[in-house]
Amino acid sequence: AQRVTQPEKLLSVFKGAPVELKCNYSYSGSPELFWYVQYSRQRLQLLLRHISRESIKGFTADLNKGETSFHLKKPFAQEEDSAMYYCATQGGDSSYKLIFGSGTRLLVRP
Amino acid sequence: EAGVVQSPRYKIIEKKQPVAFWCNPISGHNTLYWYLQNLGQGPELLIRYENEEAVDDSQLPKDRFSAERLKGVDSTLKIQPAELGDSAVYLCASSKRGTGELFFGEGSRLTVL
Numbered sequence: 001a002q003r004v005t006q007p008e009k010l011l012s013v014f015k016g017a018p019v020e021l022k023c024n025y026s027y028s029g030s031p032e033l034f035w036y037v038q039y040s041r042q043r044l045q046l047l048l049r050h051i052s053r054e055s056i057k058g059f060t061a062d063l064n065k066g067e068t069s070f071h072l073k074k075p076f077a078q079e080e081d082s083a084m085y086y087c088a089t090q091g092g093d094s095s096y097k098l099i100f101g102s103g104t105r106l107l108v109r110p
Numbered sequence: 111e112a113g114v115v116q117s118p119r120y121k122i123i124e125k126k127q128p129v130a131f132w133c134n135p136i137s138g139h140n141t142l143y144w145y146l147q148n149l150g151q152g153p154e155l156l157i158r159y160e161n162e163e164a165v166d167d168s169q170l171p172k173d174r175f176s177a178e179r180l181k182g183v184d185s186t187l188k189i190q191p192a193e194l195g196d197s198a199v200y201l202c203a204s205s206k207r208g209t210g211e212l213f214f215g216e217g218s219r220l221t222v223l
Contacts, residue, residue, distance in 0.1 A: 006152075034210050043113070043114075043214045043216050044201070045214065046212070049210060086153070088152075096209075096210075097166060098143075098155070098212060099155070100153045102151050103151070103152050
């Protein structure tokens, strides 16, 4: 069964520090991986997806199939990055089910 | 273009009362999802529709929860009777078929007293 694990409930860093939000997944096959973000008082929205290989708002995420990880990284955190971040996986079968992790709250201190 | 619209935003009811949530997806999105989000948790899928067909309702507690998507557009999620443990945020999302890019509504926060 698909599963997504985000081991940290809270990650607190100072402005300008590097950030790495961890995500591990379990799925037999070739899943698609996503990062969703929810800023304060806003709706949940897509941040990035691994197949696009884009850098969004300075964030990148590399899919490591050997370690079954999809960690989200940013070299220099900004205060406006403070938000809830959810890793999600979608299976390669016909179900198209999107499974979310429990989320990590990123707090960037001034 | 309007995003996914949900109502009501907030609902407070006493246990054993019924409650219903409504969702209007983005125009042209065939796939509609209802997710449940408990405090401190990620969204958990309740039901997924492809047009008017419920293609994945394995996580929906069918003894008290029901959903419908008549005409394949807007959808209603109902709980009857509500229990204390149903207090949560109910999220609706829509997408084009087969994509993992979901567009979420603002959610309906339910409090059961």
